[in-house]
Amino acid sequence: MEFGWTPKQNEYRQRVRTALDELLPDNWDEFYVKRSYASDEAMEFSRWFCAELAKRGLLVPHWPTEYGGNAGEDWEHFILGEEMKAAGEPRGGQYMNINWIGPVLMKYGTEEQKREHLGGIASGKVIWCQGFSEPNAGTDLAALKTKAERRDDHYIVNGGKIWTSYARKADWCILLVRTGSERKDITVLLVPMNSPGIRVASYSGLVKDGHLNEVFFEDVRVPVSARVGEENRGWEIITHALSYERVGVPRYHVGLEALDMMVEKLQSEGRWDDAVIQTLAGELVAKFEAARLLTYRVVDQRVKRQPPNTDANLSRICSLEAVQDLMDFIAQFAPDALAGGHLLLDDYYRINTPAGITGGTNEIQLDLVAQRGLGLPRK
């Protein structure tokens, strides 16, 4: 593995930074901090911003040209992700479209579905949400109860989803439904969010606005042509989707920026010359750098078309542990930052509070490493 960036990759990163400089409004930090990237305002902004990125060939660089990409290498996608995350994710929820919804449709979608959806995603104007979790089906996703009953050429969907980020502004939902009596009889449907019978109810919490939504389905009619893959075979598709999500968010990048802010704050308060604080900060840098290298290893494997393995789980565990330790560091040495004293650190803390939960918890990642990576027995 080569640890340095090539001149072409550096040039690409510079292009992304220039686009960010040109496209983000002067009040971006204030706009973003006050609302969060999942808020209604940020989501609407993302429609304009992503469309502009698309015009510059910077939205889906790694996608094949037939679907609106530049057939660039996966590294470009990761450089893009690092820069966007560091800038506060101005793509809003559209990072999901690019990271895994589009790729899932490329692999499992029908020609008609590809035609209908991939162009929209690559143009940056369409917002999707992910309707997987239910009140009693989070980690144990196969316990989901939202049901789709087949009637001729359509399904009738009834049930409810929870934690559906971006649902209020989304145009489409990639929805998991139960279609049979066996535990894994799960099917994937593509559902327009303006379908009659869908209702979104939001609630508030520590995580900033826009993530906390419930979505209710009452006799929602979905054509069979909106099904991805075969009926009752959605589990394979979900597994594929989640493998993309694990290393999709470069948390080390923004973690190191937040750590820099902490150091600056401690220096300005004359508290930096404390050996305990310096040791903890040094350990955090080491942890984030280890997470970065593990993530790069997974990307390198993808670029070389090697089969997925538990390195992706390890990379996620390492990233999330570093994030958790940084949050503890902030809470211990700068509690005032979380009480209105430092908006960006407060934002980091709130946004990352659920980081160890969304997309699969660390306990589950460790289970997967134990069983699939180390070959340990289940019991």
Ligand SMILES: Cc1cc2nc3c(=O)[nH]c(=O)nc-3n(C[C@H](O)[C@H](O)[C@H](O)COP(=O)(O)OP(=O)(O)OC[C@H]3O[C@@H](n4cnc5c(N)ncnc54)[C@H](O)[C@@H]3O)c2cc1C
């Ligand atoms: C901010 C936020 C945004 C989200 N956005 C979305 C979204 O857009 N779409 C969506 O579908 N979902 C979303 N989620 C839901 C997320 O995927 C779930 O919260 C997650 O899967 C965990 O499920 P749960 O909350 O039901 O917790 P539980 O499954 O009840 O888990 C609780 C705890 O028990 C542990 N645990 C559970 N089972 C085991 C086991 N077998 N072995 C060891 N430990 C176990 C878990 O690791 C965890 O620590 C979001 C969640 C949050 C917080």
